[in-house]
Amino acid sequence: MIVIETIPDMTYFRLNLKEPVGFVPTMGYLHEGHMSLVRKAREENKSVVVSIYINPTQFGPKEDLSKYPRNLARDLAMLEKESADVVFFPADKEIYPTGYETWVTVDNLTKPLEGDSRPTHFRGVTTIVTKLFNIVRPTNAYFGQKDAQQALIIKKMTTDLNMNLKVVVCPTIREPDGLAMSSRNVYLSMEQRKAAPVLYKSLLLAKDMFAIGERNAAVILEQMTVFIQKEPLAKIEYISISDTETLAELKAIKKSALVSMSVRFGNTRLIDNIILGKSTKSEYLNK
Numbered sequence: 001m002i003v004i005e006t007i008p009d010m011t012y013f014r015l016n017l018k019e020p021v022g023f024v025p026t027m028g029y030l031h032e033g034h035m036s037l038v039r040k041a042r043e044e045n046k047s048v049v050v051s052i053y054i055n056p057t058q059f060g061p062k063e064d065l066s067k068y069p070r071n072l073a074r075d076l077a078m079l080e081k082e083s084a085d086v087v088f089f090p091a092d093k094e095i096y097p098t099g100y101e102t103w104v105t106v107d108n109l110t111k112p113l114e115g116d117s118r119p120t121h122f123r124g125v126t127t128i129v130t131k132l133f134n135i136v137r138p139t140n141a142y143f144g145q146k147d148a149q150q151a152l153i154i155k156k157m158t159t160d161l162n163m164n165l166k167v168v169v170c171p172t173i174r175e176p177d178g179l180a181m182s183s184r185n186v187y188l189s190m191e192q193r194k195a196a197p198v199l200y201k202s203l204l205l206a207k208d209m210f211a212i213g214e215r216n217a218a219v220i221l222e223q224m225t226v227f228i229q230k231e232p233l234a235k236i237e238y239i240s241i242s243d244t245e246t247l248a249e250l251k252a253i254k255k256s257a258l259v260s261m262s263v264r265f266g267n268t269r270l271i272d273n274i275i276l277g278k279s280t281k282s283e284y285l286n287k
């Protein structure tokens with residue numbers, strides 16, 4: 001495994017990678033969710049590239065960029081164990097040199113849900129992902145279902161801009177108690193960590209209601225809200241039942257729906273989601 005820190009070196013080394021090339025973009029502080037993406041990339045490609053870059057442009061002014069967890073030595077050891085070929089680890093000045101002023105935006109999909117709470121977030125995401133795609137030039141790129149809106153946005157971006165790669169969305173990886181794995185989970189206190197599985201339990205409640213025939217989105221949302229509010233440490237930012245392609249809010253669920261949420265535990269903001277109305281094999285956002 002080789003660690004590359006500059007764009008020219010990455011561009012040069014890319015010439016010698018065996019095709020197809022799988023790519024997993026990360027912000028580091030890796031966990032089993034990231035590793036599942038790396039293993040999927042390893043399974044489907046002859047070469048695997050992983051980037052580690054904490055992208056400052058996707059953090060808002062009051063968000064946790066300076067406190068975002070970092071442990072490069074640990075990350076590299078985990079990636080070597082999974083037989084990654086290349087780790088791209090650029091500095092900020094490499095990605096955003098002096099005078100940088102170009103942005104990639106996706107309009108409508110970035111406005112609701114996370115976009116409503118974090119209005120500049122997705123501009124940073126789509127810009128950095130485009131830059132990384134241009135640098136690494138992958139055949140296949142791997143993302144997690146936990147960030148469902150992000151996955152939809154990136155798929156839309158690659159289609160609209162005729163990018164020559166496939167975006168693969170992989171299942172959310174969870175702790176034994178159901179909490180979606182996230183680098184931000186380390187921010188939770190012991191009491192908050194015990195309370196946090198209420199997110200997934202509320203999603204299972206929605207799934208159960210759908211399974212017995214409930215199709216009224218408002219009814220499901222009300223029951224989920226009541227359930228989460230029973231946990232005093234949980235503060236709901238939003239709960240949504242939306243179209244799986246457009247993210248438009250639904251009044252009635254006809255075939256499928258994305259149920260997603262953001263809930264705060266103190267200063268820690270957690271997101272999670274589930275898709276209703278599709279079989280287990282097609283539960284995720286790939287078509």
